Amino acid sequence: MKFSFRALLSGVAFLIVLQACKQNAGKKTELDGFMSGTAVFGADESFSPIIDEELYIFKAAFPDANPVLQYKAEADVVNDLMNDKYRVAILPRTLDTTELGILKRRSLTADTIRFAIDAIALIVNQASNDTLISVNEIKSMLNGRSKTDKNIVFDNPNSSLVRYLKTLSGNNGLKQKNIYALSSSKEVIKYVSTHPNSIGITGFSWLNDPDKDYADAVDKVKIVGVRNEDSKTAPNQYFKPSQETLVQHTYPLSRALYIIDCTGRKGLGAGFASFLASERGQRIILKSGLLPDSIPPREINIIH
Structure with missing residues (x-):
């Protein structure tokens, strides 16, 4: 009977794999707990x-x-x-x-x-004279029916904010030449802070207690008041996002x-x-x- 070195190696390898399988079988997957x-x-x-x-x-x-x-x-x-x-x-x-x-x-x-x-906030540069806008004007702006020469900027194309704006305007494209998607909410705020001829759309949470890397930019923008013409209680009033206007449902852009x-x-x-x-x-x-x-x-x- 001839001795096969290859067969010996195969046998050793098999035993090693078998032992590893037994060890893994003995281990239980650790699940996360309610607070751990x-x-x-x-x-x-x-x-x-x-x-x-x-x-x-x-x-x-x-x-x-x-x-x-x-x-x-x-x-x-x-x-x-x-x-x-x-x-x-x-x-x-x-x-x-x-x-x-x-x-x-x-x-x-x-x-x-x-x-x-959260509220959807519209922001403009501190130098801008535009401080008021209506919901219908926002819709017209997003659908290209407004004659504004301002650049409209928001965060990236796959964001929840873009989905919200598409639903609000009924426009699934938002491909007008003056509408731009940037990379993040921080970039929106920074852009508006240095471009007086722009309107930024961002989540209200980014404007409260900002991090140091964009706090200076927040100081150089201001929030626009919004009027909802279809409101049953205040169709002629403009409101800015705040806890008070959100709880009273007077600010129209929220999620x-x-x-x-x-x-x-x-x-x-x-x-x-x-x-x-x-x-x-x-x-x-x-x-x-x-x-x-x-x-x-x-x-x-x-x-x-």
Whole structure:
């Protein structure tokens, strides 16, 4: 009988693979807990200022919890959610029937919690004399029917803001020669701060307590008052975005913010959602200048 060195190597390799399989089989996949572990979430980059604030306090309160946020344009966040790259997303809309159907085919449901309301703000350069605009004028401007010579700028083409503007105007293209998509909300604010002949459209959350890298630009722009001609209560009045005008529904350009948990269990997604909806999480929203979904009660200490 001849000794086969190749056969010996094959046998050793087989034993090594077999042992590795046994070791892996003995290991259990560590799942994230309600307030512990690591999990990846997708989030609309339009809301990174307020989400980062919430995340900072959440991690400080629960050191064992490690949500990892991937900020992307809304369309990309939804696409990744549908392709199972993560199962928790923070978006300014709920999932539609088609998207819910995709989840259902994977035996998943979407637990959705609304936790804040943001405003769409129109900004102009401090040197501009334009301080008032109506909703119908905005629509005309986006549809190219307005004779304005101003450049209209907003963040990237796949953002939730662009989807909002398309729905508002009924224009799925927004391809007029004076309408430009930049790369981010910061770039919109910086552009308007240096171009007097421009109008920027951005989320209100970017104008409150800005980071140092664009705070100077915020100081060089001003917010335009908006009138809603179809309003039943104040069709002739102009309003600027604020917590007061959002809660009274007098400012016409607003959108809700949701956390959508498709994990089907009480993991870190449910834990973070619970924190956002809690009194502490809602106070962070209130302090940021956005409107919390439920306004926390004020505590008044009376000293006798």
